[in-house]
Amino acid sequence: MFSKTLQKDNYGYLFIAPFFIIFLVFGLYPILYSFYLSFTDWDGFTTPASVGLENYLRLFGDFFFWKTLFNTLAIWIVSVIPQLTVSLVLAVVLHEKFVKGKSIFRAVFFFPNIVTAASLGLLVALIFSWQAGSFNQFLMGLGIINDPVHWTDKPYFMRGLVSSILFWQYFGYSMIIYIAGLQGISRDLLEAAEIDGASKVRVFFSITLPLLKPIILFQVVTSIIGGMQIFDQPYTLTNGSGQPDNATLTSVMYLYDTAFTRYQYGYGSAIAFGLFIVIVIFSILSFTMMNMRTKNEQN
Amino acid sequence: MSQVKTETIQQEKKIAKKVKPSHIIIHILLILLALICIVPFYIMIVYGTHTNADIASKFIILPGQALADNYQYMTENxxxxxxxxxxxxxxxxxxxxxxxxxxxxxxxxxxxxxxxxxxxxxxxxxxxxxxxxxxxxxxxxxxxxxxxxxxxxxxxxxxxxxxxxxxxxxxxxxxxxxxxxxxxxxxxxxxxxxxxxxxxxxxxxxxxxxxxxxxxxxxxxxxxxxxxxxxxxxxxxxxxxxxxxxxxYGTNYGVQYLGVALSVLPIIIVFAIFSKRIIGSVAIGAVKG
Missing domain, CATH: 1.10.3720.10 (MetI-like)
Structure with missing residues (x-):
């Protein structure tokens, strides 16, 4: 009997085998090969020539890499802070009983999240273009400006525009996740606090927010991993250029450009791993910051 | 039991009748935000039906008649x-x-x-x-x-x-x-x-x-x-x-709008039908994840 179950249990290997074979070929191998390439110089045709740490030293001194990293971080922070706060407020508001048309609001706020990012990028590029852009037309129609403004020439504005697209796309998604979290908090608890005389604001900060902490942490970490890889929106917004003044050139755009339009696969791989290290550092930082806060509160 | 229920319902009705100004403001803000979410998609659809000359001359609110021309021009490439x-x-x-x-x-x-x-x-x-x-x-x-x-x-x-x-x-x-x-x-x-x-x-x-x-x-x-x-x-x-x-179509805006609209419209239709399911599965995934 015992040996029979043991035999059956070994069937498990057969069930997990296809996944692992595909993962080894298309998941793990590419990462390990990229890691190997990051220590070589390779144009895609000849055999990769080992160059030791040269790519990483070049990366460290590459002003352009640091600039793209700065751009990525700036775009991410400007989008993620309003994204995580506005969505939290919206979730709490849409959880209230008095609000009418909850499901419609939920659907409308969430909708941009499932629209192709590339389409959104081009759409915004069209709306904010110079001569025929509807944004300029709109402002001129209202008499706010007399001549069309060259928005696409303004580095800060364009970087902000990328952040805005990201916000537009993700605040509804964050809101849905917060609402799912709120539904896990018993209404009785919140109502009891209100009956005891606590104001809505007080209930929010003393009960709702601490209970949502795991969900907030989940959102922060996933948004770091996603945010450091921003590519689709700035790429289509600027037709792949990262202009003006390279202000919208993100690290993954630089990686793509280096490897796939200038065929420096070795250095491109080094950029990928440099970026990975940054993601790991930020993830660890946000974990420890959240944990420190919890400890302080317990003391 | 039923009496208690009707009482609470009456109480709720009383509360509902007293419309607080803060509630109105919250609804107005929600509607504004919803408009910001929708307007770009509306622009996309309307502008796809206009000629380049129309688009370059003024802000457009209503659909035009160049849909067929734009479509034909787009299918060339x-x-x-x-x-x-x-x-x-x-x-x-x-x-x-x-x-x-x-x-x-x-x-x-x-x-x-x-x-x-x-x-x-x-x-x-x-x-x-x-x-x-x-x-x-x-x-x-x-x-x-x-x-x-x-x-x-x-x-x-x-x-x-x-x-x-x-x-x-x-x-x-x-x-x-x-x-x-x-x-x-x-x-x-x-x-x-x-x-x-x-x-x-x-x-x-x-x-x-x-x-x-x-x-x-x-x-x-x-x-x-x-x-x-x-x-x-x-x-x-x-x-x-x-x-x-x-x-x-670098400078032909009507065609570009139309192309973007055609790529987004199916998503709008699918979402209009399945929005509850889609949002539901996002929520399940997040809570379990």
Whole structure:
């Protein structure tokens, strides 16, 4: 009997085998090969020539890499802070009983999240273009400006525009996740606090927010991993250029450009791993910051 | 009991009748935000029906009459329906692979206590934290070695190893599928794979439906994958065709708007029908994740 179950249990290997074979070929191998390439110089045709740490030293001194990293971080922070706060407020508001048309609001706020990012990028590029852009037309129609403004020439504005697209796309998604979290908090608890005389604001900060902490942490970490890889929106917004003044050139755009339009696969791989290290550092930082806060509160 | 109920209902009605100003302000703000979300899509649809001259001269609110002309002009360079077909092939096949092999793997981890089960499962979970771009160059290389560059298979095959799918389905199996089901199938003489395909897989339908929505949307919207792995225009999925519009019609705004609108309209239609399901599956995924 015992040996029979043991035999059956070994069937498990057969069930997990296809996944692992595909993962080894298309998941793990590419990462390990990229890691190997990051220590070589390779144009895609000849055999990769080992160059030791040269790519990483070049990366460290590459002003352009640091600039793209700065751009990525700036775009991410400007989008993620309003994204995580506005969505939290919206979730709490849409959880209230008095609000009418909850499901419609939920659907409308969430909708941009499932629209192709590339389409959104081009759409915004069209709306904010110079001569025929509807944004300029709109402002001129209202008499706010007399001549069309060259928005696409303004580095800060364009970087902000990328952040805005990201916000537009993700605040509804964050809101849905917060609402799912709120539904896990018993209404009785919140109502009891209100009956005891606590104001809505007080209930929010003393009960709702601490209970949502795991969900907030989940959102922060996933948004770091996603945010450091921003590519689709700035790429289509600027037709792949990262202009003006390279202000919208993100690290993954630089990686793509280096490897796939200038065929420096070795250095491109080094950029990928440099970026990975940054993601790991930020993830660890946000974990420890959240944990420190919890400890302080317990003391 | 019923009296208590009617009383509370009356109380609620009283509360509802007293409309607080703060409630009105909240509703106005919600409507404003909703408008900001919708207006760009409205502009996209309306502007796609106007000539370039119209678009360049004023802010437009109502649809125009240049839809057919714009469409004809667009089809000269871009076969948008071919793009639809490509997107359907890639996203459909990817989703099928993700669901079947994700479920197969999850079932293996959930119901067979082989050696190394826990370690391997943690390994699968850990891979979820690895950013995709890390292996971008290596992916290009392996597809070259396997002769898969510029084929749809290059985008479809890797979908069989989706760690999130494994995690998601395993949670569902742990919660809903008792061992007795499998044991009785064994007593009836069904083989292990037959048991999975005939009995377990149908029981996983609710989880697979939710997961399938995610997987399909993710694959449909994928941009950097096909950008790196595909080279021929006739193999491009929609997001890449949208990007091509910029190159072909740099200053013809009507055509570009129309192209973007055609790529987004199906998503609007699907969302209008399935919004509850889609939002529901996002919520399930997040809470379990």
């Amino acid at each position: 871009i076969n948008i329906w071919r793009g639809f077909l490509n997107s359907f092939i890639i996203a459909g096949c990817s989703t099928a692979l993700t669901l079947y092999f994700g479920a197969l793997n999850a079932y293996g981890f959930a119901k067979y206590k082989f050696r190394g089960n826990k370690v391997l499962f943690w390994f699968v979970l850990a891979t979820m934290m690895v950013p995709q771009q890390l292996g971008l160059v290596g992916t290009f290389r392996i597809m070259y070695m396997l002769n898969l560059l510029d084929t749809h298979l290059a985008l479809i095959l890797p979908a069989a190893a989706n760690a999130f799918a494994v995690f998601f389905v395993k949670q569902f199996i742990d919660g809903t599928i008792p061992n007795e089901v499998i044991e009785s199938a064994r007593v009836d003489g069904a083989g292990e794979f037959k048991t999975f395909n005939r009995i377990i897989l149908p029981m996983l339908a609710p989880a697979l439906a939710a997961l399938g929505i995610f997987a399909f949307i993710g694959s449909w919207n994928n941009f950097i994958g096909p950008l790196v792995l595909l080279f021929s225009n006739e193999k491009y999925p929609l997001p890449l065709l949208v990007q091509l519009l910029q190159g072909y």
